[in-house]
Amino acid sequence: MIPFGFLLLLAIFIAFFHMLAPDHWIPLTSLASKRQYSPPKKYGIATLIGGGHATISGALGLLFLFLGFTFLRADINELVYISIALLLIVGLYFILNGYGESRESKENLENSIIAVSVFPDFAIIPIMVSASEYTLPYGLLIFIGFLISSILSINAIIFLNSKTIGKRMAEMKPENLDYVIGILLMATALIILVFPSF
Numbered sequence: 001m002i003p004f005g006f007l008l009l010l011a012i013f014i015a016f017f018h019m020l021a022p023d024h025w026i027p028l029t030s031l032a033s034k035r036q037y038s039p040p041k042k043y044g045i046a047t048l049i050g051g052g053h054a055t056i057s058g059a060l061g062l063l064f065l066f067l068g069f070t071f072l073r074a075d076i077n078e079l080v081y082i083s084i085a086l087l088l089i090v091g092l093y094f095i096l097n098g099y100g101e102s103r104e105s106k107e108n109l110e111n112s113i114i115a116v117s118v119f120p121d122f123a124i125i126p127i128m129v130s131a132s133e134y135t136l137p138y139g140l141l142i143f144i145g146f147l148i149s150s151i152l153s154i155n156a157i158i159f160l161n162s163k164t165i166g167k168r169m170a171e172m173k174p175e176n177l178d179y180v181i182g183i184l185l186m187a188t189a190l191i192i193l194v195f196p197s198f
Contacts (some may be wrong), residue, residue: 009166051147083126090185126188
């Protein structure tokens with residue numbers, strides 16, 4: 001069994017870095033600048049984006065658990081391995097997609113960025129499956145940590161957008177973003193896979 005504290009920190013870490021992806025915050029900063037949003041409105045929308053994204057990702061994790069227990073009749077260990085395989089596949093997809101994007105036209109890149117912005121964070125699935133060995137309140141704490149980290153992360157990057165770091169991240173090539181996301185997803189899968197052997 002993976003220690004609860006480790007799962008919580010992993011969920012917080014994954015949420016924080018996932019929300020730094022430009023596809024989550026660049027559309028908002030562009031719109032806020034164009035429409036002259038007040039800071040409360042801009043940060044309120046950022047909170048909705050971070051909270052909504054985390055909630056959709058958490059719901060995906062719960063759906064995975066429900067389908068695994070109900071239809072596959074799998075135990076927790078089997079679901080952990082299935083979720084790790086899924087995460088490795090999605091991570092590999094992002095890496096291959098990044099390679100494909102580096103060869104596409106700029107117009108196609110913009111379309112793919114819009115598609116990626118609604119993509120839930122699959123990295124939460126093996127974390128939620130591993131947390132299901134604990135009682136429900138522990139799983140809820142992991143989701144709350146994931147949710148709060150997502151909200152704080154997107155609000156922090158919105159705040160830093162006017163600084164050098166925000167401008168540099170906005171200039172990041174979409175294929176580099178895909179490589180980073182793919183590597184983070186695969187690293188999460190490997191951490192969940194290898195951790196119990198330590």
